[in-house]
Amino acid sequence: MSSYIQDHPAEFGGSYLDEQTHTLHVLTVGGATSLKAQKSLSDLAIRSTATTARSESAGPEWTLSTQAARYSMATLQETRDRVSEAFAREAGNNLTIWYADPRTDTVHIGLNKVKPRLVKLASEDFGDRVTVAQEEQHKTMDKRTKVDGPVSYSHRTPELRDTGVTKSGTAASTPTRLLDSVPYAGGDRIVSTQTIDGVQYIVECTVNFDFVTSSGSPAMGTAGHCGPTGLSWRQGYYDESAQTIHYTGTMGSAYTRIWGNGKSDAELLNDTGNPDGFWPQVYTTSTALENVGSVSPVSVGQKICADGSFTLQSCYGMVTATNVCENVNDDGTIVKVCNLDVAEGVGGTLVQSGDSGGPVYTSGTPHHPLGIISAGTADGLTLDFADMGSVDISLNAYPESSS
Structure with missing residues (x-):
């Protein structure tokens, strides 16, 4: 339904969902009141799949409500x-x-x-x-820790996810999103050292989905603002008290990126230094994995789950805006970012520093990708995420389904 409306911007003023009344509100303009357009709307199934992106379990019926709009989407x-x-x-x-x-x-x-x-x-x-x-300015959600002295590294390697064969090194007790098994999964934490404006930082972000690329090469997604292309990321985390990076191996190197200048916020890592590649599931807790479905469009009023490696899974989100442009505060630098969607936390926080790059997806299983954590408010109650439909087109790649 939302895709049909988006494809006819001159005839519709947009649409939004009301989860409480299970109503899809469609604003019609001009040609959208024609019998042909009305029939096209009525022929589209209005079920809970409008918000759960084709969930395997059928939900309650949705009611379609059409309203007259002054302005079309094209005009707005x-x-x-x-x-x-x-x-x-x-x-x-x-x-x-x-x-x-x-x-x-x-x-x-x-x-x-x-x-x-x-x-x-x-x-x-x-x-x-x-x-x-x-409306206050939102800030990027990577975590930067300034370091003045030397940083230690602790290499810990858990069992292989698919074979159970233990590799050499000090084994991590149980695979988690902080110290994961290989192949690496979505929702893992990643860590790098970066020199920014002459200052050394430990930067921590989160990865989102195993991507299928046009070339067939394996890739894992994160946020574009997390770091430049050519940067190598470890899978692991930084212990500030001990000034130590604990890691299991190399996640990969950033090789393609979109960030700012009116574009979105996404980046793909290749498998350089990572012979075991990536796994098409996402962490939903510290240790539990869930399957990934196909990409779903985002609608105003839709419930969403954000899943950064610091906040972990938070399904309190309600989409309040789509196709947004923002002037985002990237650690003091203002960057124009577009093709974002915005969600508000209803009953809980959605995001904090270090969650950048993490997956945003539908509730229910499998989780259908919606976007990539980008920015938000300091209190964590407002989340900005890069719309996955736009990311797919820009990067010529899409998240791999688990099935």
């Missing part, structure tokens, strides 16, 4: 793109977020400080097609 997307130009230059870093909101039939403009001059400018340029509100 054009307005959003115009916000990225002259208004963005005028607002500078005070502009935090902007996106088309189907619930208000406007483009939402978030400002760190709502200044009368900018409100007046938005009204003059866009009229009632925009809504201006205060």
